Amino acid sequence: MAEMLEFGRRLGATLTGLGSAAHTRPGCSAKQRVWGEDKVALYRYEPLTRPAGIAPVLICYALVNRPYMMDLQADRSLIRGFLNAGLDVYLIDWGYPDGADRLNDLDDYINGYLHRCVQHVLDSQQIAGVNLLGVCQGGTFSLCYTALHPQHVKNLITMVTPVDFKTPENLLSKWVQGLNLDLLVQGGNVSGDCLNGIYLSLMPFRLTQQKYIDLVQAGEDQRQLENFMRMERWIFDSPDQAAAALRQFIQWFYQENRLVDGSLMLGKRQVDLRRIVQPVLNIYASKDHLVPPSASVPLARLVGSADYTPLAVDVGHIGMYVSARAQQEVPSKIAAWLGAREKPRP
Amino acid sequence: MTDDTSHADPWTATVAQMQQELLQRWLKLSAAPAEVSALFEWWPKLAETAVPLSFQQFGPAWELYFSLGRTMLQELGGGDAQAADPASRARAFATVMETWFEQLGSQLGQLPNFRLPPDPQQWWQTLMQASGSMPSGAALKSGDFAALGLTRERQEAWQKFARLLAQYQQVQTKLAQQWIKIGAEATKKFAARVSATSTGAPGASMESLKGLYDVWIECAEEVYGSVAHSPEYAHLIAELANSSNAVRAEQQRELESWARQFDLPTRAEINSLHQQVKELRAQMRAQASSPSSPKSKSMSKSKPKPKPKRGVRRRPRNRK
Numbered sequence: 276m277a278e279m280l281e282f283g284r285r286l287g288a289t290l291t292g293l294g295s296a297a298h299t300r301p302g303c304s305a306k307q308r309v310w311g312e313d314k315v316a317l318y319r320y321e322p323l324t325r326p327a328g329i330a331p332v333l334i335c336y337a338l339v340n341r342p343y344m345m346d347l348q349a350d351r352s353l354i355r356g357f358l359n360a361g362l363d364v365y366l367i368d369w370g371y372p373d374g375a376d377r378l379n380d381l382d383d384y385i386n387g388y389l390h391r392c393v394q395h396v397l398d399s400q401q402i403a404g405v406n407l408l409g410v411c412q413g414g415t416f417s418l419c420y421t422a423l424h425p426q427h428v429k430n431l432i433t434m435v436t437p438v439d440f441k442t443p444e445n446l447l448s449k450w451v452q453g454l455n456l457d458l459l460v461q462g463g464n465v466s467g468d469c470l471n472g473i474y475l476s477l478m479p480f481r482l483t484q485q486k487y488i489d490l491v492q493a494g495e496d497q498r499q500l501e502n503f504m505r506m507e508r509w510i511f512d513s514p515d516q517a518a519a520a521l522r523q524f525i526q527w528f529y530q531e532n533r534l535v536d537g538s539l540m541l542g543k544r545q546v547d548l549r550r551i552v553q554p555v556l557n558i559y560a561s562k563d564h565l566v567p568p569s570a571s572v573p574l575a576r577l578v579g580s581a582d583y584t585p586l587a588v589d590v591g592h593i594g595m596y597v598s599a600r601a602q603q604e605v606p607s608k609i610a611a612w613l614g615a616r617e618k619p620r621p
Numbered sequence: 622m623t624d625d626t627s628h629a630d631p632w633t634a635t636v637a638q639m640q641q642e643l644l645q646r647w648l649k650l651s652a653a654p655a656e657v658s659a660l661f662e663w664w665p666k667l668a669e670t671a672v673p674l675s676f677q678q679f680g681p682a683w684e685l686y687f688s689l690g691r692t693m694l695q696e697l698g699g700g701d702a703q704a705a706d707p708a709s710r711a712r713a714f715a716t717v718m719e720t721w722f723e724q725l726g727s728q729l730g731q732l733p734n735f736r737l738p739p740d741p742q743q744w745w746q747t748l749m750q751a752s753g754s755m756p757s758g759a760a761l762k763s764g765d766f767a768a769l770g771l772t773r774e775r776q777e778a779w780q781k782f783a784r785l786l787a788q789y790q791q792v793q794t795k796l797a798q799q800w801i802k803i804g805a806e807a808t809k810k811f812a813a814r815v816s817a818t819s820t821g822a823p824g825a826s827m828e829s830l831k832g833l834y835d836v837w838i839e840c841a842e843e844v845y846g847s848v849a850h851s852p853e854y855a856h857l858i859a860e861l862a863n864s865s866n867a868v869r870a871e872q873q874r875e876l877e878s879w880a881r882q883f884d885l886p887t888r889a890e891i892n893s894l895h896q897q898v899k900e901l902r903a904q905m906r907a908q909a910s911s912p913s914s915p916k917s918k919s920m921s922k923s924k925p926k927p928k929p930k931r932g933v934r935r936r937p938r939n940r941k
Contacts, residue, residue: 278830374888378895446849453859458866462873463888476858477849480841485834492831 282491289494296500301509303349304358306366310395314370315388317395320346320358327361329613330429333396333405334366335389335420337412338520339470341512342368344596345410347505351597356606362613365405367392367413371514377464380519381527385419386542393420393427404429404553406613411435411566411592415528418574419541422550430616432556432609435563435595437570438577441532444567446477451529459525460518467513477564506597535577548574554582554616558605562591584612716808782871789864796857803848807841814840 310317334354336342345366346354357364367389372379396405407428409417414436421428440448450473459465475482493499533539539546555578559571568587575583586608590598595605768776814836848854877887 282830374891375895377892378899449850449852449855450858453856453863455859455863455866458863458870461870462866478842479845480838485838488831488834 285495286491289491289500292494292497292500293504296497296504299501299504299508301343301347301505303352304346304355309365309399310392312388312391314372314376315392316368316370317392318366318368320354320364320366322361322363323355323358324361326363327610327614329362329610329617330402330404330406331363331365331396331400332357332408332432332609332613333393334364335392335407335409335413335417336367336369337410338369338372338384338516339412339467339513341509341514342366342410344509347509347597348502351502351602353596353601353606356602357610360606360610362610363400365392365396369514372464372517373515374463377460377518379517381416381419381523382542384520385416386423389416389420390424393424397427403427406430406432408432408434408609409436412437412524415534418534418548418551419539419546421553422546422548423541423544425550425552428553430554430556430613431551432558432612433571433574434558434605435560435566435571435592436557436574437528437566439532439535439570439573440529441535442567442569444569447473447565448529451525454525454530456522456526460522464515464518465521466515468511470516471511471513474565506593535573548577549579551578552580554584554612555580556584556586556609556612558586558588558595558609560590560592560595561587562589562594565592582616778871778875782868782875785864785868785871789861789868792857792861792864796861799848799854799857803841803845806848807837807844810840810844811837 304323305321306318307321308316309319334342334345336345346352349355354364354366369384369388393405393407397403404427407417407421407430409415409432411434414433415438417431417433418436418438421431437445442448490500490503494503527533527539531538534546534548537545537547537549555574557571557574559566559568561568563571572585575585588595588601588604590601595601768774768780815833873888877889880887
């Protein structure tokens with residue numbers, strides 16, 4: 276009885292508080308747009324401390340969500356952690372594809388936009404290789420890129436990255452095996468709402484029910500409500516997917532698992548992960564329901580690198596970006612790992 | 622809480638009004654304890670008002686939670702409190718869940734980017750007749766009759782569309798049946814776990830509604846997880862996507878045909894143009910990067926070689 280009264284009281288406060296928090300905006304670190312093409316933009320973050328003397332880090336994010344998750348707010352920002360460690364950080368923003376981009380395929384994204392972002396960093400910094408940090412689907416792109424252009428990547432870091440797309444824990448993979456891709460892309464780009472619907476269906480009770488009840492339980496704190504609104508905005512701010520690229524991604528990766536069996540071709544060249552011989556740091560989330568650890572861990576046996584480091588973080592997929600544990604562990608470990616591989620200057 | 626109702630935002634005003642109503646009910650509580658149940662009418666009443674669309678996200682979650690609250694009150698605070706042993710409470714909660722699942726089952730199968738009108742067949746038939754692509758009086762039917770005569774192609778298209786719609790609706794029904802099954806399993810699991818508390822076995826606590834709710838979510842996700850991973854469910858999900866995409870493709874074909882009648886640009890034409898632009902850009906890029914291109918020559922003459930930073934490896938020249 277007292278609990279219900281309390282819930283009613285909190286619900287009222289939560290609704291009011293959410294109204295005030297509705298206009299909260301994500302993003303906290305200053306950055307400059309340094310290159311762009313079509314809807315793709317490359318940003319460079321302004322330093323927060325003395326440079327650590329490490330080659331720049333280029334973050335390649337996924338196409339399926341917006342990259343500001345990496346810099347959501349001051350106390351939930353992996354990018355801020357990198358900047359505080361003295362890293363020089365670049366970020367690729369793929370933008371919001373529309374009908375004009377429906378023919379963009381994976382070759383365009385990886386050998387095109389991503390390659391030209393890397394070229395920009397190399398040219399402007401006059402260096403031979405970047406530290407490439409690929410996140411989620413962007414990690415898969417980064418693996419492909421490094422295998423195709425190994426000379427441009429000094430060190431490779433993959434974060435919550437699917438490699439083996441057909442492991443028993445991968446629910447998303449099971450669902451898309453029977454998908455008719457001709458029909459899927461016949462209607463053009465696939466809407467972000469459609470993808471979100473599928474993601475919610477992976478854990479429908481937690482993601483469409485419990486999280487809102489939990490919000491009421493914890494919702495009198497205005498800061499928490501603002502955090503919630505930033506997350507809510509990010510979760511549902513999903514760009515539409517360019518039809519050609521999505522079709523290839525589902526068919527080649529999810530349905531045919533080509534990255535693992537070495538049969539993937541991009542731009543008429545084979546993507547052979549054994550060509551990745553530079554140091555590799557593979558960070559995965561041990562409670563990830565979108566990219567289960569079993570999808571990431573096989574990278575160890577697929578790359579040609581003799582310097583391979585796995586790092587399991589005890590969080591979920593989203594927790595990798597925003598949890599306190601990840602904020603504490605991930606940027607410092609990445610900076611230390613990169614620092615240890617930086618050649619001492621004469 | 623605020624009593625400021627001067628905001629232009631109708632949502633803020635609505636919240637403030639509802640809070641005041643709630644406060645009035647609280648004030649009456651000591652005099653009339655039976656009114657406690659009115660607390661749980663708060664959300665449904667609020668939901669009836671014109672709340673912003675975004676807030677309806679909360680609707681199903683809170684509605685379920687309030688349903689639990691109502692049931693809990695009936696069991697614990699109602700006239701028949703003596704009967705409120707853990708097993709009967711669990712059964713009562715399970716009944717709430719079953720009802721909720723039945724309602725949910727009827728709403729399933731609608732993909733976010735593909736929503737059919739309530740009677741899609743009738744809706745499209747009206748549209749086709751309005752556009753002149755179907756004579757008035759004709760009906761959208763998926764019969765086996767052969768298409769003949771001047772409108773042969775159109776007749777076949779109508780038959781196909783009607784058949785695809787029927788297939789999509791069948792898959793929706795199959796999915797709804799799966800969800801009702803998941804609901805039944807989940808409520809059984811939930812009732813068993815709650816009943817376990819009475820025997821001292823490890824399980825849910827009946828002391829807190831939130832604790833109970835969390836147990837419900839846990840049970841539901843466990844059952845759903847086991848079903849969702851099954852080949853049958855995966856097949857059903859793919860079938861749902863494929864059948865809805867097939868309907869969508871037919872709709873698109875119909876609209877394109879309509880656009881052509883009025884000499885309006887169609888998606889197919891725009892796609893062709895995009896393809897041409899893409900090929901031209903690729904050719905231009907290939908020419909620009911070719912060593913024999915004037916641009917490459919002038920750049921190689923005028924641009925000094927960058928001086929590498931100390932301690933950093935020089936870049937090889939084999940660019941794409």
